Amino acid sequence: MAQNEYILETEHVSKRFGDLVVLKDINLQVKKGEVICIIGPSGAGKSTYLRSLNQLETITSGKIFIKGRLFLHREKDHTVERIDKETQKALLLEMGMCFQRFNLFPHKTVLQNIMLAPIEVKHEDKETVKKEALELLKKVGLYDKANEFPNHLSGGQQQRVAIARALAMKPEIMLFDEPTSALDPELVGDVLQVMKDLANEGMTMLVVTHEMGFAKEVADRVLFMADGIIAEEGTPDHIFNHPENPRTQSFLRSVLNV
Amino acid sequence: MKTFLKELIDIKNWKKKTKVTWCVVLAVFAVCLVLSFLKPSESDMKAQASAEMQELLKKDETSSRKRVTVTYNSLFVINYCSFSSSGANAISEKYVGFAGKIFKADTGVGKFTGQMVNYTYRMLGSGENILHGAKLTLFLTTISMVIGVALGTVLALGKISKNKVISKICSSYIFFFRGTPLMIQLFVVYFTVPAVFGFAWRDLFAAGDDQAVYKGAFIAALIAYGLNSGAYCAEIVRAAIQSIEKGQHEAAKALGMSYGQTMKMIILPQSVRRMVPPVCNEFVMMLKDASLVFAISLMDITTISKNIMTSEVSYNVFLPALVIYLIITAFFTWIFDAIEKKFSLYE
Ligand SMILES: Nc1ncnc2c1ncn2[C@@H]1O[C@H](COP(=O)(O)OP(=O)(O)OP(=O)(O)O)[C@@H](O)[C@H]1O
Numbered sequence A: 001m002a003q004n005e006y007i008l009e010t011e012h013v014s015k016r017f018g019d020l021v022v023l024k025d026i027n028l029q030v031k032k033g034e035v036i037c038i039i040g041p042s043g044a045g046k047s048t049y050l051r052s053l054n055q056l057e058t059i060t061s062g063k064i065f066i067k068g069r070l071f072l073h074r075e076k077d078h079t080v081e082r083i084d085k086e087t088q089k090a091l092l093l094e095m096g097m098c099f100q101r102f103n104l105f106p107h108k109t110v111l112q113n114i115m116l117a118p119i120e121v122k123h124e125d126k127e128t129v130k131k132e133a134l135e136l137l138k139k140v141g142l143y144d145k146a147n148e149f150p151n152h153l154s155g156g157q158q159q160r161v162a163i164a165r166a167l168a169m170k171p172e173i174m175l176f177d178e179p180t181s182a183l184d185p186e187l188v189g190d191v192l193q194v195m196k197d198l199a200n201e202g203m204t205m206l207v208v209t210h211e212m213g214f215a216k217e218v219a220d221r222v223l224f225m226a227d228g229i230i231a232e233e234g235t236p237d238h239i240f241n242h243p244e245n246p247r248t249q250s251f252l253r254s255v256l257n258v
Numbered sequence B: 001m002k003t004f005l006k007e008l009i010d011i012k013n014w015k016k017k018t019k020v021t022w023c024v025v026l027a028v029f030a031v032c033l034v035l036s037f038l039k040p041s042e043s044d045m046k047a048q049a050s051a052e053m054q055e056l057l058k059k060d061e062t063s064s065r066k067r068v069t070v071t072y073n074s075l076f077v078i079n080y081c082s083f084s085s086s087g088a089n090a091i092s093e094k095y096v097g098f099a100g101k102i103f104k105a106d107t108g109v110g111k112f113t114g115q116m117v118n119y120t121y122r123m124l125g126s127g128e129n130i131l132h133g134a135k136l137t138l139f140l141t142t143i144s145m146v147i148g149v150a151l152g153t154v155l156a157l158g159k160i161s162k163n164k165v166i167s168k169i170c171s172s173y174i175f176f177f178r179g180t181p182l183m184i185q186l187f188v189v190y191f192t193v194p195a196v197f198g199f200a201w202r203d204l205f206a207a208g209d210d211q212a213v214y215k216g217a218f219i220a221a222l223i224a225y226g227l228n229s230g231a232y233c234a235e236i237v238r239a240a241i242q243s244i245e246k247g248q249h250e251a252a253k254a255l256g257m258s259y260g261q262t263m264k265m266i267i268l269p270q271s272v273r274r275m276v277p278p279v280c281n282e283f284v285m286m287l288k289d290a291s292l293v294f295a296i297s298l299m300d301i302t303t304i305s306k307n308i309m310t311s312e313v314s315y316n317v318f319l320p321a322l323v324i325y326l327i328i329t330a331f332f333t334w335i336f337d338a339i340e341k342k343f344s345l346y347e
């Protein structure tokens, strides 16, 4: 099947909250190493889509494939094809996620935050995990903060720890839901730099963002979402310089003129 | 634990406040120690009785009907001795021993001091019965709170569980124990349960044990109080768990952690700090509810002070009772504060 060339694929993904239809038949195919930025007005369903991918939201219907293998298949709010738990968990762990509000574990130090899941979920060797965790901290520029508690760090530092925490599980896909929206403007740069580095290393990334500059510079493809559908997609050049859909045009006018 | 010990030994780096506190505590302790050595001995106190009283005591030695009642109480640094005779021309003498001297305590300050020593002594229950007074109150409150917190955690997890049956059972339990009076719960455990199942609480202890009735009643009280506080603690634990941001669950889930792992490693540890103040509150309430045990013939501070009031016709008896309660409350508030601090490190 053709699915095998894609690292992530969704087919006819729909999501309803009660009577409110938030996602309408979303189809997307992501190649390995691709960086996709998702933009769009508030309430378009961007977060919901991202959260549906790693089951933080349960989709109403549709199929999700990870690395060419079926991860989830639901119709009319019921799972129709059962996937065995081990496979599903393994596929889930191929996705790392960063949240707008970081969601670090406040009662654990930076290092413990990073080491927790590899040890408890993957049962990896503690010493190895520690070495890798420190390596990751070095990479996000926070080696000296290893033993701090998250609440003693700035927002930008916390978000970088959150990225390191997700990377410690060695995912193949990283999902970012507005990673810089909760940050003071002067802290945004460091986080974006870490994400750029990640993109350059070939990480597959789905980024919901309001940072149009970042999208222009880093994205391979930009999706414009509105009212639960992907209203327009294309290269950054296409979306930002020659948008065709009137909704895209008016959205960009409103954000770029602020 | 190791770091805790190290911190304890590392006096040089203690906070100033800690140092001052310890100096005061040690000074008070030293003074008390000296005073307790200086305190007149029991025989000295008993030898104080007037010639008249000595005579009566002599007579008592040979007669089978005792005329004189001798009371001797010793309370750490101070002691109290009273003699009172019965009969037509009854006389009574009271003495207080303190710092190497013996004072007459028949009137004024001496009398008041003597009373306080006597009452406090009796409420603390230094008698043979280990289940008396302060000890009973303390044991009952502490142990039932430990049971309560453990049971409460299980009930809270049950109540928020996705399994409808478990959730219903736990909710019903909480509803029942919070919706009925503690006193009746105590009666049910102490009277109804043994009647239905055909046993007696005292049977738990050896037949020859003359305290078996009290010990049995204590066990019954412990069960009733534990079950009751479990219901209240469950609501405390549930509220604390649900006050943790949704993002914590989501982050854990995104990292592949199971529900059990998330609860154990992420949610519960963070809830503990939020539970401490309401649990402390519950503890203090429980401390006071412990006086209900008079209904099953156990004697706690409140009941004993009421009894002393009746037998001695003295209304001052409630003063030491208040002080004892305040000391216990202060001590536990201090402990709970320390626990809260320990868990707030990361904020
Ligand atoms: N748990 C929920 N229950 C009900 N409705 C929800 C829930 N979560 C989201 N929604 C609704 O779904 C719609 C899409 O929300 P979503 O958070 O995906 O938007 P978004 O594109 O991420 O917007 P924003 O840019 O503001 O983050 C909104 O109308 C929102 O109110």
Ligand SMILES: [Mg+2]
Binding pocket: A046, A047, A048, A177, A178
């Ligand atoms: Mg959003």
